[in-house]
Amino acid sequence: MHSDYETLAKMSASLADKIAPLIGQQETADSVIEDLFFYRQTQAATSCSMCVVEPSIALVLQGAKSMTLGEDVFKYDPHKYLITSIDLPAKMQVLEAKDDAPYLGLVLKLDLAMLGELISQVPLDKLNKQSLNKGMTLGKMTEPLLNAFTRLVELVDDPESMPVLAPLIKREIFWRVLNSEHGAELRHIVSTGSQGLRIARSVKWLKENYDQPLSVEDLAGLAKMSKSTFHHHFRDLTSMSPLQYQKRLRLMEARRLMVGESMDASGAAFKVGYESPSQFSREYSRFFGLSPKRDVEAFLATAK
Incomplete structure (x- = not known):
């Protein structure tokens, strides 16, 4: 176990x-590989920032990070990765970062069409496994999965092979996550006719x-649900x-x-749909802690 670590x-x-x-x-950089993004930060954040997390697999390669969804806090580092199966407004915080050892991470957006094709090949005993039906969860990093991500990033320096091999390596990554003990939540979203897939369509709208x-x-x-059933499953997936x-x-x-x-x-x-500026101000203050x-x-002062 120690040697694996x-x-x-x-x-x-x-x-x-x-x-x-x-x-x-930079703090954020698109890669030349479609749907792959890199992140960097030199200081641990003293407070959380809000973001909408897209369906993705997120890795921390150096440092540590947390995502907060409702009452649930997901802390991850090089030994855990974050799976997000639907768009979720969450609180993000970099927990470990230094000038000489910055936080470094990458995010690969999910290809739901590719996942939908792969799920038909997942063993039935895993498909029937009950999940917590959460839209965000943590997975335990494995050597094969990290190896696949490494090979995907290495394609940046191999532009001739990239168009052929990148889709194949992404397919391997998605397969390993779908087929892992942590893939039940993701399978719940991409299974045709599942309640998760129907909630995901509503979230997209x-x-x-x-x-x-x-x-x-x-x-x-x-x-295609009753109001009470929809409300229950929506809250299960999104925590709100x-x-x-x-x-x-x-x-x-x-x-x-x-x-x-x-x-x-x-x-x-x-612009965002409020009819009352005073209501907007009240809700904004409650949400962000300031008017x-x-x-x-405060934001502009810290940006200088």
């Missing part, structure tokens, strides 16, 4: 050395239409109600508009 640590360090020059001094009036009845109809989910998307987009596009609070409130104006001022 050391082997994974060495493999993670080697892969961290490979992505370090690819990301340079919410993400694309967060500024529209919300009708839980319509969402339940989209999922549909209304809370929409509210978080609205507030996070409003913050982006105020910080990134210099929009005032009232303009941002109306819209003070939050933007």
Whole structure:
């Protein structure tokens, strides 16, 4: 067991050395490989930041990180990876990072079509295994999985092979996660006709239409469920109600508009679907801990 732990640590360090020059001094970098992204941070965060986590597999190669979804906290490092099966508004925090040993991580977005093809080949005993039906979970890193990620990153330096081999290696990665003891939640989402897949369609609609009036009845109809059944399964997967989910998307987009596009609070409130600026201000303050104006001022001060 100890030798396995050391082997994974060495493999993670080697892969961290490979992505370090690819990301340079940036905090985020797209790779030339579709749906693969690199992340870097030189200081541990003193507080959480909000983000929408897309369906993905996330690895920490150096340092440690946490994602908070509702009451659940998912801490991961080179020995654990994060599986997110649907779009989820969550709190993110880098726990370990230094100037001489920055946090380094990578994220591979899920290809749900490819996963749907692969699931037909998963052994029946695993398909029938009950999952917790959560939209976010942790997996235990293995040498074969980390080896596959290493080979995927190495294709950056092999552009001739990339178009042929990248899809094959992604397929291997998805297969290993689907077929692992931690893949039940992911299988729940991509199984045709499953409740998870139907909730995922509703989540996709919410993400694309967060500024529209919300009708839980319509969402339940989209999922082909009764209102009570829909509400129950939605909360199971996302750790929040549909209304809370929409509210978080609205507030996070409003913050982006105020910080990134210099929009005032009232303009941002109306843009994301609020009819009352005062209600927006109250909900924003509860969510971010500061009024819209003070939050933007604090953000801009730290960015200088």
